[in-house]
Amino acid sequence: MADGARRGLDLDLWSYRILLGLLGMLALVIMVGPVLIVLAISFTADSSMRFPPSGFSLRWYEALFDPVRSSQIHRAAINTVQVGLWATAIGTLLALLAALALARARGVAARSADTLFVTPLMLPQISFAVAALVFFSMIGFEAAKPAIVIGHVVVCVPLVYKTISASLSQLDPALIESSASLGASRLRTFRRITLPIILPGIGAGAFLLFMASKDNVAVSLFLSDARTNMLPIRMWQMLEGTLDVRVAAVSGVLILATLVLMLAMERFVRISDRLR
Amino acid sequence: MAARVTMPEGRFMLAFPMLLFFGAFFVAPLLLLVAVSFFDDPDITVPGLSQYTGFLSDAFNWRVLGQTLLLGVKVVACTTLLAYPIALLFLAAGPRLRRVLLMLILVPLLTSVVVRTFAWIVLLSREGVVNSLLLSLGIVGAPVQLLHTELGLIIALMQIELPLMLLPLVSVMARLDPNVVAASQALGAGSWRTLVRVILPLSLPGYAAGVLLVFASSTAAFVSQSVIGGGRLIYMPLFVYQQATTLYNWPFAAAISVILVLAISLVAFGINHLGRSARGNIHG
Amino acid sequence: MTDRIGRRAALATGGLAAAAVLSPRKAAASSTVVAAHYPNTWETAYRDVVAPVLQQRHQIELVITPLLAFDQVARALAQPRGRPPFDCFCLDPGPRRTAIERGLVQQIDRAKLPNLQGVSPGYVDEWGVGVAMQVVGIAYNPSRVEKPTGWRDLFEPKYHRRVAITGFGSTFGTVAMIEIAKAFGGSETNMEPAFEAVRRLLPNVGAVALNSAQLPSLFQQGQIDIFYTNTNNVAALKAQGVNIEFVQPDTGCPAFATTMHIHARSTVANEAHQYINVSLDPAIQAALQEPPPMFIPTQTRTPLAPEVAALVGSHDALSRFIQHDWGVINPQRSAWIERFNREVRA
Incomplete structure (x- = not known):
């Protein structure tokens, strides 16, 4: 009888481990596989995207860094970084102020505002992009780059708003009260107590916002004009037309840049603790 | 409920810039979209309901809408199945392994969604990596059609959605008391029983957040739907794009957008409600 | 290059x-x-x-x-x-x-x-x-499939699972569909035979592309070996070292x-x-x-x-290649796109 129970337990344990192990492996393969394959293809000697590549070469990186042949990719990359930085700066500032205002607020108005600020995450971006295009053309707003920045802020700001709100919710209100009772001004309390505690949250949120802006397709697709070609759209066109291998090289560069950024963030704000 | 913390009135003013920004650039465009959808002609001159009646009276459109929502549900189900094992491993892991797992979860974010989507063309085509693997292992006798099928699309979408599911799930796991699990097992509950009775209920809040994100994102994943799905699988975002850019029918594009937004909101509201009541059950 | x-x-x-x-x-x-x-x-x-x-x-x-x-x-x-x-x-x-x-x-x-x-x-x-x-015809991979002769060939069993089609979302998709309709007895105003042919092909189609831009990448990856396109795309793919040839259909090129x-x-x-x-x-x-x-x-x-x-x-x-009357085509395109969506839907 004890033997039976033991066997039952073994079966339970092993079925649990094997099944979950297999599914977990599959999950890791699906998450990591395509990234590795793109990375491998970027070093191919072939003239088309094939896996496995027939040989190793750096020709696609050379082509990518060629200032003449790839000038359009460079311009798109510059646009993307510019838009990303502006969107991150504006979005983080707006979100920080709003999160400070609404943290712990319980009123109906505050709750509604809170919900409103995360709504863009739930909406199909293409719907918002269509709306924004019609809206900007109707009010005669013609500057494409500011329009894209605004669009990116709208669709990406929930990410930073959520992270900052989460950091604030972990802040002990007693700390602030005691600081205030000690006669510190509100600004001083913010600078000396609140800010240092939520700074990692701000950093992680800003990072997420920048990443999302850099990757945005729908809004850029509808709002960009002749001079504001954005990198994801450019890559999409290059891939759809001819599976241009330079795009794999772009990915190689992106992977490296993101990795560096991520490790830097990890060092300064321990981003892995902040991504909810 | 915690005592209401009294706040100086002035603090609410800080939310004003964001409110103004959202009012001007989020709410206003969406209201305009709704307004445009109530016009009968592409030139936006004759007001009327014909876009909605036209859309809703056609069974084909209902099927596309249903298919879109169903795609969201299927992707949610599949990501759940694959995300939990990782989350459970995270729960059982020490600090170092946890860090490694988190980094692995972030790997998909290293490169653009567009590039990852096209990588799946290389992986899923008839002569792609997946088919060569299946053929050489003798699992299949002839190449399997994966590109332009819903299965292929779900696989490709999972790569994008898994991190969205895992991040909130893992953050819940990180806060979960390992003693609870140990206690359950010490009381003789098997692994499966502990999973179903203890871990799953405790992880529900994070899971609900993940479900919401994955559902919204996969139903709206325009790039993957068109590139991996191809011409035979039609989803709502493609409809919007087609009407706006190939047929120049902005009011119809607007109406489809509004319907899609309403449908997703309805489902999101439902999930949110379930998540909240689940949370209530745990604490209550 | x-x-x-x-x-x-x-x-x-x-x-x-x-x-x-x-x-x-x-x-x-x-x-x-x-x-x-x-x-x-x-x-x-x-x-x-x-x-x-x-x-x-x-x-x-x-x-x-x-x-x-x-x-x-x-x-x-x-x-x-x-x-x-x-x-x-x-x-x-x-x-x-x-x-x-x-x-x-x-x-x-x-x-x-x-x-x-x-x-x-x-x-x-x-x-x-x-x-x-722009001249539109049929492109194929000479090392994998036989050279096709005309539009009707696309629907032959020997090309089953190798053919890709695309609908009315692009101009050359539209003219190709019109030529297919003609090859089966239709015309610019009678697209029915083309839809009929597409419906018969569907169970054995290699791919239905959402738009013409998707076709070259599917061809490159060996997902398909035959599709309709223009000569510029064929030249661009050849320059990438892809094995591809252009065929003028027996009924002429639009x-x-x-x-x-x-x-x-x-x-x-x-x-x-x-x-x-x-x-x-x-x-x-x-x-x-x-x-x-x-x-x-x-x-x-x-x-x-x-x-x-x-x-x-x-x-x-x-100047003697096949021309189409877009005054006749344009008013019908929206209905054709909708119809194509419905016909090919999986």
Whole structure:
């Protein structure tokens, strides 16, 4: 009888481990596989995207860094970084102020505002992009780059708003009260107590916002004009037309840049603790 | 409920810039979209309901809408199945392994969604990596059609959605008391029983957040739907794009957008409600 | 590819910019023309070949915005007031008609286009000028499938699982579907036989692409081995080392002009005319017909390159390729797109 129970337990344990192990492996393969394959293809000697590549070469990186042949990719990359930085700066500032205002607020108005600020995450971006295009053309707003920045802020700001709100919710209100009772001004309390505690949250949120802006397709697709070609759209066109291998090289560069950024963030704000 | 913390009135003013920004650039465009959808002609001159009646009276459109929502549900189900094992491993892991797992979860974010989507063309085509693997292992006798099928699309979408599911799930796991699990097992509950009775209920809040994100994102994943799905699988975002850019029918594009937004909101509201009541059950 | 571009640029500059080089004027651009172009091949070719000459001869900076023809019209329609999204369109017949009907383009001034001399009158009207011809036929992978002979072959069992089709979302998808309809007894106004054929093929189709742009990548990955496309795409794929050949169907190839137009609200109409004029220059047209992109010239003063001549014979023969009446097609397209969506839906 004890033997039976033991066997039952073994079966339970092993079925649990094997099944979950297999599914977990599959999950890791699906998450990591395509990234590795793109990375491998970027070093191919072939003239088309094939896996496995027939040989190793750096020709696609050379082509990518060629200032003449790839000038359009460079311009798109510059646009993307510019838009990303502006969107991150504006979005983080707006979100920080709003999160400070609404943290712990319980009123109906505050709750509604809170919900409103995360709504863009739930909406199909293409719907918002269509709306924004019609809206900007109707009010005669013609500057494409500011329009894209605004669009990116709208669709990406929930990410930073959520992270900052989460950091604030972990802040002990007693700390602030005691600081205030000690006669510190509100600004001083913010600078000396609140800010240092939520700074990692701000950093992680800003990072997420920048990443999302850099990757945005729908809004850029509808709002960009002749001079504001954005990198994801450019890559999409290059891939759809001819599976241009330079795009794999772009990915190689992106992977490296993101990795560096991520490790830097990890060092300064321990981003892995902040991504909810 | 915690005592209401009294706040100086002035603090609410800080939310004003964001409110103004959202009012001007989020709410206003969406209201305009709704307004445009109530016009009968592409030139936006004759007001009327014909876009909605036209859309809703056609069974084909209902099927596309249903298919879109169903795609969201299927992707949610599949990501759940694959995300939990990782989350459970995270729960059982020490600090170092946890860090490694988190980094692995972030790997998909290293490169653009567009590039990852096209990588799946290389992986899923008839002569792609997946088919060569299946053929050489003798699992299949002839190449399997994966590109332009819903299965292929779900696989490709999972790569994008898994991190969205895992991040909130893992953050819940990180806060979960390992003693609870140990206690359950010490009381003789098997692994499966502990999973179903203890871990799953405790992880529900994070899971609900993940479900919401994955559902919204996969139903709206325009790039993957068109590139991996191809011409035979039609989803709502493609409809919007087609009407706006190939047929120049902005009011119809607007109406489809509004319907899609309403449908997703309805489902999101439902999930949110379930998540909240689940949370209530745990604490209550 | 670099050599090709170098050769092309040399041809262009050598032919007509010599004078400009010898008597250099101010290098800085005095004005800018924003021109929409099809992505990839067209964009690259015009940037490499046309832009430098326009800069040298007229001090005009050419900024190219890559958009498919339908997207160009959509973008222009979405901005009904104020500064136009671009000054010049580059369209094919279907979108061209829509652009004219919706008042998006202005009339051209022939006096400002001296290079119209030599362009066949059939490619010019008061709204725009044809700058290249697109010829549509069947492309296949010679190492994997037999050479097809005509449109009906696409539906034969020997090509089952190897064929890709695409619908009415692009101009050459539309003309191909019309030719398929004709091959099965239909016409421009009777698409039923084409839908019938598609329905029969569906269980054995290799792929149904959402739009024509998706086809080259599917071909490259070996997902499909036969599809309909234009000669430019075939030239571009060949240049990438892809094993692909172009076939003229036994019933003939449809051909249509790629036309340039000036936006109705363009503030640089003069410069836009100069841009179009340069595009029609015999030396430029000669440079652009090098494969890739192998644009087929509309300028008869440009002798056909061997590759192009092998394909279309002569300038004269080109005018006898199959033409379609877009006045008849356009009103039906929206219904066809909807019908195609329904027919192919998995």
